[in-house]
Amino acid sequence: MTHFLQGSGGVGLTDLLKDGHKHFSGVDEAVMKNIEACKKLSTITRTSIGPNGMNKMVVNHLGKLFLTNDAATIVREMEVVHPAAKLVALAAKSQEEEIGDNTNLVVVMAGVLLEGAEDLLRTGLHTADIIAGYSRASKASMEHLETLCMHTLPNLRDEKAVALALKSAIGAKQYGLEDILSDLVAKACIQILPKDPKQFIVDNIRVAKIPGMSVHDSFLMKGFVLTRDSEGTIKHMDNAKIVVFGTEVDLSATETKGNVLIKNAEELMNYSKSEEEAMEKVVQEISDTGVNVLLAQSVVSEMAMHFCERMKIMVLKCPSKFEIARICKLTGATSLARFGAPLPEEIGTCDRVSVDELGGHKCTTFIRDKLESTRVATIVLRSSTANHLDDLQRAVDNGVNIFKQLVKDQRMVAGGGACEIGLANHLNALAEKTPGLEQYAIKKYAEAFETIPRTLAENAGQDTTSTVSDLYAAHAEGNVFMGINVEREGIADMKATNVMDHLVSKKEALRLAAEAA
Numbered sequence: 001m002t003h004f005l006q007g008s009g010g011v012g013l014t015d016l017l018k019d020g021h022k023h024f025s026g027v028d029e030a031v032m033k034n035i036e037a038c039k040k041l042s043t044i045t046r047t048s049i050g051p052n053g054m055n056k057m058v059v060n061h062l063g064k065l066f067l068t069n070d071a072a073t074i075v076r077e078m079e080v081v082h083p084a085a086k087l088v089a090l091a092a093k094s095q096e097e098e099i100g101d102n103t104n105l106v107v108v109m110a111g112v113l114l115e116g117a118e119d120l121l122r123t124g125l126h127t128a129d130i131i132a133g134y135s136r137a138s139k140a141s142m143e144h145l146e147t148l149c150m151h152t153l154p155n156l157r158d159e160k161a162v163a164l165a166l167k168s169a170i171g172a173k174q175y176g177l178e179d180i181l182s183d184l185v186a187k188a189c190i191q192i193l194p195k196d197p198k199q200f201i202v203d204n205i206r207v208a209k210i211p212g213m214s215v216h217d218s219f220l221m222k223g224f225v226l227t228r229d230s231e232g233t234i235k236h237m238d239n240a241k242i243v244v245f246g247t248e249v250d251l252s253a254t255e256t257k258g259n260v261l262i263k264n265a266e267e268l269m270n271y272s273k274s275e276e277e278a279m280e281k282v283v284q285e286i287s288d289t290g291v292n293v294l295l296a297q298s299v300v301s302e303m304a305m306h307f308c309e310r311m312k313i314m315v316l317k318c319p320s321k322f323e324i325a326r327i328c329k330l331t332g333a334t335s336l337a338r339f340g341a342p343l344p345e346e347i348g349t350c351d352r353v354s355v356d357e358l359g360g361h362k363c364t365t366f367i368r369d370k371l372e373s374t375r376v377a378t379i380v381l382r383s384s385t386a387n388h389l390d391d392l393q394r395a396v397d398n399g400v401n402i403f404k405q406l407v408k409d410q411r412m413v414a415g416g417g418a419c420e421i422g423l424a425n426h427l428n429a430l431a432e433k434t435p436g437l438e439q440y441a442i443k444k445y446a447e448a449f450e451t452i453p454r455t456l457a458e459n460a461g462q463d464t465t466s467t468v469s470d471l472y473a474a475h476a477e478g479n480v481f482m483g484i485n486v487e488r489e490g491i492a493d494m495k496a497t498n499v500m501d502h503l504v505s506k507k508e509a510l511r512l513a514a515e516a517a
Contacts, residue, residue, distance in 0.1 A: 031121065034084035035114045038517075041085045042111020044078075045071040049104050049452070051175035051486050052459040055391075067387045070173060070394045071104035072096040091516035095509055100202075100401020101169050101502070102509040105452070109513035112451045116444030117517070125437055133441020136434070137427050138514040141445070144426045145507055148419050150481055150495055153410035156197050162186040165406060166399045168415045168499050173395035175486075177215050181392070184220050185399035188377040191222065197407045205400050206326065206378045209389040212359025213382040218392075222368050223350070224330050225378045226318060229362035231300055234314040235355040240293045240366075242348040243286060244328055246321070246335040248298035251278055276303065283307035285341035293353050297324055297335075314353060316364055330366055330376040358382075405502050413506060415499035416483025416492070417453025421471050424449040456484040467491065 047054045048069035058066040060077045068074065072092055080089045088110045092103045117130050153165055163186040170185065171178035185205075192204045208225040262268050283304065286294070293314045300308075300315055308315050318324055328335055333348025352367045359382065368374045379396055383389045413419040427446035431439045450468060457467040467484060470491050474482035483499060485492035494500070 035118045037082040037085040038088050038114045039111050045104050045107045050456045050459050051171050068391050088516045091512040099505045099508050101398045102505045105509040106513045110516040112448040113517035129437040130441045133438035137442045137445035141423045148413045148422050149411045150414045151412040159186050169402045170395050170399045184379050187220050189403040191377045200407050204376050207393045208380045210358045217382045221378045222374045224366045224376050226364040230355050231315040232309050237314045237353045240350040240353040241290050242293040242331050242333050243291045243342045244295045244333045244335045246297045249296045249304045250301035279303045280307050287311040409504045411503040412500040413503050414481045414494040415501045416494050417456050418483035418494045420449040420452040421475050453484050460486040
């Protein structure tokens, strides 16, 4: 073996790896290419930040069109394959799953931090110095962010206060519709809020999207909406007692195959009659328990349907096991794996089950009006197109996720770039006191924060340079809540205009961006 290495001049990397591999090394080849990929991803989503952010049209591999300014959806549907850019995309995905908002901040900040690192590398700084400076700046910004709290939500059951806290998160996705949507989301969240708020479950707020009418016709319902018609002729049932079958509504067949020898017409009549009698007996037993609504996940046989109609039992079919689980949660029913009479504790109750027509679509509604709070609430969204309905749902989901964070921590910071300028000023002051090469990295980190107010001003069609310099001047005078005014030229007090971001949501986004970079 030794002789082979000497004779051939050693084994190169080409001999170690299989054909078709690519190998990059060094600052220019590897590092700069990775930074370039992340910068491009960041540039795509940057113009979607804020209320005036632009919508992007994304067509995924299945040919489905997405028209949205939600960074999480854009990054997910783009299916990023570059390994470095994929790390940023995964950081955004993590933010979406953990917090549910501020995903754009993760992508933009990661891209801008890498852009700053590129400049420092070209200047001659070593990667170790940049990482040390960025780590120190990230830690300092996290600590300073805690001191920038502008508002604390006094009461989680106060509809107006909650709607005000959610308004900015929803307004960033659906500018102009934030008043309607924040009210709907606040009411829905408070309706299902348990006695111990920490047990709030996001999944208990459902969204039913029905095309037609306008957003202003959207409404909240105490209960669940199933976007299907009932199976039989019975369409309404008050004081409903519900039984849920997770199996098919039919008599079970034998496990072994068998042949029945029928010799004459009388035997044939008796054979089918015995089957009818068995089915009638089972349906009669179900009816005797007081059940008047039957919900099946699978097939409902014609014979079972016939006897249910005779005994005035409303029959519904729902193939989705998730929707069945939510109906069980709302009504208190138990999904049965056998077809037969339920026990009293397995029966669910509901004030009213009825089939209503909304925009030409038949929908079955399970309503619990008599209770002050329900376990499931449904927001029925109306709009002209399916794309707009999807985008409205994303805005509602963002609002619900922010409420979940408010349950854990009620602190809010100033929005409109005010918080970012405060952090930039703090890091610039820190850089001045820091000896060595780390100070350059800290200054670049401070510059990165400036991107958010600059982008907000740019998207609002303002002169970015003068607006950002006005913002710095206002903060230097001690007006720490001054931010970008997206409605009129210039800057405004975010506390007076009630523009707020959730502190934990912003903190988590900045942490993920720093880690990804």
